[in-house]
Amino acid sequence: LGIKGAPTCELVFKNAKAELIGTRRMGLIRYVMSLMNGARLGIMAQSVGLSDAAYREAYNYAIERRQFGKPIIEFPAVYEMIANIRAKTDASRTMLYETARFVDMYKTLEDISKERKLTPEERTEMKHYSRLADAFTPLGKGMTSEYANQNAYDAIQVHGGSGYMKDYKCERLYRDARITNIYEGTTQLQVVAAIRHVTTGTYLQQIREYEKEVVVPELEPLKRALSKMAQMYEKLVELVTTPKDEDYLDFHARRLVECAGHIIMGHLLLQDANRNPELFRRSAEVYIHYGQVEVIKNYNSVTKSRIEDMGYYKLMPEK
Ligand SMILES: Cc1cc2nc3c(=O)[nH]c(=O)nc-3n(C[C@H](O)[C@H](O)[C@H](O)COP(=O)(O)OP(=O)(O)OC[C@H]3O[C@@H](n4cnc5c(N)ncnc54)[C@H](O)[C@@H]3O)c2cc1C
Structure with missing residues (x-):
């Protein structure tokens, strides 16, 4: 459907020579989860970008396009859609920043722990932020990616028939948004x-x-x-x-x-x-x-x- 800038294909390894990296039995719970949590934060940022673009496209079109003698942004049915896109975008962005803050806090303490022993207070703090990062990452990824989809959908609606065509950016945003609530975990x-x-x-x-x-x-x-x-x-x-x-x-x-x-x-x-x-x-x-x-x-x-x-x-x- 979308993200045409990123070529995607499946890789299958058959009888390939392999070497064990890391600790046995930690593959899924430690390495993959750590990789996925980082990537999920990235998808949140991608979702915020898509939502923001959807907002700008919808707003700019609605102030230009005139129907029944006035710009369509003056119709309650239209400005409500645009206000909701904006609100969900701002909510997504603030969620992204809060989650990134929790990740930064625990990762900084984790880095310090490699240099020296943490004090008991620091250890408690690291656990606290690690738990919050663990809780906010899936919540934020789920919410912001669903909003990116809803916002891209509404941006097309604001454009009417033009939004369905390739002439406007919202058609691409709609296709690009669709992957965000699928990859790195649906x-x-x-x-x-x-x-x-x-x-x-x-x-x-x-x-x-x-x-x-x-x-x-x-x-x-x-x-x-x-x-x-x-x-x-x-x-x-x-x-x-x-x-x-x-x-x-x-x-x-x-x-x-x-x-x-x-x-x-x-x-x-x-x-x-x-x-x-x-x-x-x-x-x-x-x-x-x-x-x-x-x-x-x-x-x-x-x-x-x-x-x-x-x-x-x-x-x-x-x-
Ligand atoms: C464009 C693109 C790029 C990708 N890039 C990468 C990449 O770089 N690296 C990589 O490793 N993968 C990549 N993927 C794969 C992607 O991460 C998976 O497709 C995605 O995580 C969903 O897994 P699945 O396709 O196996 O779906 P399935 O797991 O088969 O899910 C099918 C349906 O069942 C539901 N479901 C499954 N399990 C449960 C459950 N326990 N509870 C409730 N519902 C459930 C899902 O929500 C979904 O609705 C990419 C996929 C695409 C399309």
Whole structure:
């Protein structure tokens, strides 16, 4: 479909001479996971770039294109789409920076540990940031790559029929975005990695840390909205984990992970808006509203279904 600048092919090695590198049995859990986590951060950055390009293309087209005697950006149906693209882009960027910060923190301490013995406080700090990096990487990769796809889709919609043609860049963005939620692990696999941080409480602990941040009075309503979302999330985690049924947890895992994502990204945008209202207030308002609706939707999806209903979704090969 896309990323035509990167030639891709499958390599098959047959009877090739091989030499063991590293420690036996550490291949998947240490080396591949370490490589994948680095690459996942890269895909997050790629997703932010795609989303940002989608925003610029959609915005520039909407101020130029006129229909019914006015620029299409003046129609609520159009400016809502563009505002959502912008909000999801800003939310993706702030998530990327926060994840990169956690990775930087633990990697710096890891580097220091190669030079000298860490103090007990430093060791605790390294473990703390390593855990946060481990939790935020799949969450951020999953959320930002899905947003890159949604944003590229909406950018085409803003362009109407022209967006479907090759004349405008949004057609390429749409094709290029499609790989981001597939390679370095599909979104479903990011959920598999992230769900343990839902059940062990890593996300909730970090949300509690964000809740301690003080914001200006104008932003208090947003902070309260995030706090309500966190209450719903906590309740959802309890509802889904109480039956101790692995299939049931897997069935709702994506909903739980996404709720954590909306709340965390909402908090990060809120902090951005607190530091720089001119740049981020609008996106914080739009994103937190969007996230709130999504959390309510996920909450309803869980509370309005029964464990037995999973059977209706289970499609097995016919005998
Ligand atoms: C353009 C391109 C470039 C690539 N570059 C590289 C590269 O450089 N190096 C490299 O090693 N690989 C590369 N890949 C491979 C890529 O990483 C894989 O295609 C991707 O990780 C998905 O794996 P899969 O294709 O085996 O899909 P599958 O694992 O077969 O997945 C199929 C479907 O099943 C779902 N699924 C699978 N397992 C689970 C589970 N446990 N729980 C829930 N759902 C599940 C998936 O989400 C998906 O919907 C590239 C692929 C493409 C298309």
